[in-house]
Amino acid sequence: MWVKTEAATHDALATTQLPVWLEGDEIFTCDGEMRIHGTGKEKYFDCCWDSVPGRRNNAGCFPLHVFPKFDRGEMGYASAYRWHLTDLVSFIDSIRVIVEKGPTNSIAANYESIAFYNYLQKINDMKEKLSYYLLLLALPLLLGTCNARAQKKVTIETLLNEMTDKNRLAHLDDDFKTLQSSSYSREAVSKDEEGWFHNSDACQFDRVDTLDDGRVEYVLLDANGPGVIVRIWHAWHAKTFSMGTYRFYFDHSETPQIEGRIDEIISENQFVGTPFSQTTAAFFEHGGWFSGHNLYFPLPYAKHCKITYEEDKDRVSEPTWYDYMGDILYYQINYRSYSEGTEVETYQKGDWENGKYAEAIKQAKAKLEDPQLKSEELKQITESGRIAPDKSLSTSIEGSKAIKQFSLKINTDNMEQALRSTVICMTFDGKKTVWVPVGDFFGTGYKISPYQSGYSRVTNEREMTMWFPMPFKQSAQIAIHNHGEQDVEIKKMDIHTSDWKWDDKSLYFYANWRLYHDIATKEKQDVNFISIKGKGKHVGDALTLFNNSKLWWGEGDEKIYVDGESFPSHFGTGTEDYYGYAWCSVVNFSMPFLAQPCGEGNRSPGMSTMSRWRMLDVIPFNSSYHFDMELWHWDSNIKMDYAPTVFWYGTYDSKAEYTNNIEDVQIPVKLAKRYEAENFAWEKVSGGEAINEAFLSHEWSAQNHLLWTGAQEGDKLVTNFNVSQEQTGTLRMVFTNGPNYGAADVYLNDQLVFENLDFNNEQLGLKEYKSENIILPKGQNRVKLVARLKAKHADEHKIGLDYLMIEV
Numbered sequence: 118m119w120v121k122t123e124a125a126t127h128d129a130l131a132t133t134q135l136p137v138w139l140e141g142d143e144i145f146t147c148d149g150e151m152r153i154h155g156t157g158k159e160k161y162f163d164c165c166w167d168s169v170p171g172r173r174n175n176a177g178c179f180p181l182h183v184f185p186k187f188d189r190g191e192m193g194y195a196s197a198y199r200w201h202l203t204d205l206v207s208f209i210d211s212i213r214v215i216v217e218k219g220p221t222n223s224i225a226a227n228y229e230s231i232a233f234y235n236y237l238q239k240i241n242d243m244k245e246k247l248s249y250y251l252l253l254l255a256l257p258l259l260l261g262t263c264n265a266r267a268q269k270k271v272t273i274e275t276l277l278n279e280m281t282d283k284n285r286l287a288h289l290d291d292d293f294k295t296l297q298s299s300s301y302s303r304e305a306v307s308k309d310e311e312g313w314f315h316n317s318d319a320c321q322f323d324r325v326d327t328l329d330d331g332r333v334e335y336v337l338l339d340a341n342g343p344g345v346i347v348r349i350w351h352a353w354h355a356k357t358f359s360m361g362t363y364r365f366y367f368d369h370s371e372t373p374q375i376e377g378r379i380d381e382i383i384s385e386n387q388f389v390g391t392p393f394s395q396t397t398a399a400f401f402e403h404g405g406w407f408s409g410h411n412l413y414f415p416l417p418y419a420k421h422c423k424i425t426y427e428e429d430k431d432r433v434s435e436p437t438w439y440d441y442m443g444d445i446l447y448y449q450i451n452y453r454s455y456s457e458g459t460e461v462e463t464y465q466k467g468d469w470e471n472g473k474y475a476e477a478i479k480q481a482k483a484k485l486e487d488p489q490l491k492s493e494e495l496k497q498i499t500e501s502g503r504i505a506p507d508k509s510l511s512t513s514i515e516g517s518k519a520i521k522q523f524s525l526k527i528n529t530d531n532m533e534q535a536l537r538s539t540v541i542c543m544t545f546d547g548k549k550t551v552w553v554p555v556g557d558f559f560g561t562g563y564k565i566s567p568y569q570s571g572y573s574r575v576t577n578e579r580e581m582t583m584w585f586p587m588p589f590k591q592s593a594q595i596a597i598h599n600h601g602e603q604d605v606e607i608k609k610m611d612i613h614t615s616d617w618k619w620d621d622k623s624l625y626f627y628a629n630w631r632l633y634h635d636i637a638t639k640e641k642q643d644v645n646f647i648s649i650k651g652k653g654k655h656v657g658d659a660l661t662l663f664n665n666s667k668l669w670w671g672e673g674d675e676k677i678y679v680d681g682e683s684f685p686s687h688f689g690t691g692t693e694d695y696y697g698y699a700w701c702s703v704v705n706f707s708m709p710f711l712a713q714p715c716g717e718g719n720r721s722p723g724m725s726t727m728s729r730w731r732m733l734d735v736i737p738f739n740s741s742y743h744f745d746m747e748l749w750h751w752d753s754n755i756k757m758d759y760a761p762t763v764f765w766y767g768t769y770d771s772k773a774e775y776t777n778n779i780e781d782v783q784i785p786v787k788l789a790k791r792y793e794a795e796n797f798a799w800e801k802v803s804g805g806e807a808i809n810e811a812f813l814s815h816e817w818s819a820q821n822h823l824l825w826t827g828a829q830e831g832d833k834l835v836t837n838f839n840v841s842q843e844q845t846g847t848l849r850m851v852f853t854n855g856p857n858y859g860a861a862d863v864y865l866n867d868q869l870v871f872e873n874l875d876f877n878n879e880q881l882g883l884k885e886y887k888s889e890n891i892i893l894p895k896g897q898n899r900v901k902l903v904a905r906l907k908a909k910h911a912d913e914h915k916i917g918l919d920y921l922m923i924e925v
Contacts, residue, residue: 336423669701
């Protein structure tokens, strides 16, 4: 009876105009003939000029038309009524009523409507004219990101819009659960039974299907709908993997809607591209590329989803790990399960190939890769100053607003310690919800490691920015506390705010940090990231640690319990898998959803920091949330520092079950003495190829080196790395020597420190080179290698740099 027009789709952050949604005309078609074509909904409801205060017919009640509610601003709703008592609209066979959406503003909106009518029929089936009267209820009309959402159809377009709508994070999600299927060891049944820390977490499929034609498909997920796949992670054993066939079966179809080679669907998907499909932290080892493989493109389904993998039998290798004859495959699949009755548009075969979502992908990609707010009108507050030990710098904000961008830049002599001992504290409406060291808050740990995600960024200039929306009803206080022993200069603290309409769906922003100092690795254990009582959602986390061993620390699985579950609905396959990479890679990377700004501690003593920023894979909870990560180290005889930070939204009454300890941020941070070349950022490669190569040998400091191959004389490789405080002393640089290794000039910050070093040797190994009285200034430093003539009888030209350090 009442036909709803499709709401406009637009970035909610840009909704700052007057929401003139009433411009659309009403159109009545009776018995196939257009009878009425209006001039705007405000005329139809007799509330001309959109009935805002000071204009004709403000909210009020009249016998035949009512306009009781109109909220103007970024968020709100409106309702209007009209009774056709004196101007009946009659029809015999049919009536169709549509309303145009308001053309003045591109505003995301939901319309709800109710139509009342009388229908009379004679006994002899002769149709009588119908007395028709209409009530239109537009409640709520959503402007921007509204606080009362009408259920709408879930499509790939709506999901991509949601993925880039940061404001949505600060509202309750009550229409879905987030779940996970993974290849975790099925020996893990209960924390009270043996097998809880079992680590055989490859090829643990839900079941094996043998089809009529004899083909065998391994089932990774079999889930009833309505739902949507929001994240897929894989790792495979690169040297022996057959690159078999991946399939998605939607809505009980016997034929797959998506089918193809696993890498071409998951991490090299040409139809969706980066950042939705991407490999992370790739390195070369013994003839194969090892990395994590991620797909973040949403795939919705109305009734059911089955995901399978089939090996390429012509390429399956000999038995490898676990004496398993076949591909070694690890997986994690995160998916939403919507409440019954949610309308979901299933992905249809060919939708990728025909470019159906090309424009939506393009727009989402632009927002994800450049999260800087451009279109929203923001008010800026800037503070600066020097903070003495045990002192603070703070600012207050009044009104119903939201912090949309928070930036900080600090300076001091010992930057590493300052990033840990200087703490950000945020209080909203009288409740302290944030207490996190500066470096951990921005995901860089206690070293400046430039990266950019969809919610955060750290630059080479040491400016740190966060884009999580942080709303409050009445007031906010932002304070920077110096709990260290040195003065800390706040070069600038920029706070960008906008108005926020608070309602019962709004949530507060929380961030909680904790430190496990000198935690022993002797026994495998579950380390608690956070436990929460209350209602909210988990939106991200970062982990900073110092590993005191050359062995890998991160075999441990995540275990997430939602609303009192006895067994975790998220049971993972390894800490690095949770953060989207694999194989204990030391390679730094960042993308909108994931980052490892520093991986120097993954295979050697050093600091590592990584983060996961949840968008469509947010985890809502109604009463409780418990997040553990196993501490599962290959070395059972060391102690390490382990510091997780969890970002979440909750109601005012929600509470994390631990308190912050000032003494923890005052503990001296641990530092590696070496700067690992495989962690360097590559500025320029003028010839040949630069890669990260790993060795299963402890001769290389982190079992890796930066390898430059195929260079010709005069070609240049330029890299950079960050130093938190100035260092002066003897430069020690360690290069790989061996067959097919050539020669190079070595520059440090444009100073020639070694000329024509010859790396050719009969045996593969390492050699150290020294230079006296070298200064590494604070900030970005640059290493440039210039290729010289390759060695005699060498088939190729290799240069391998392991690490450098300053010896005082």
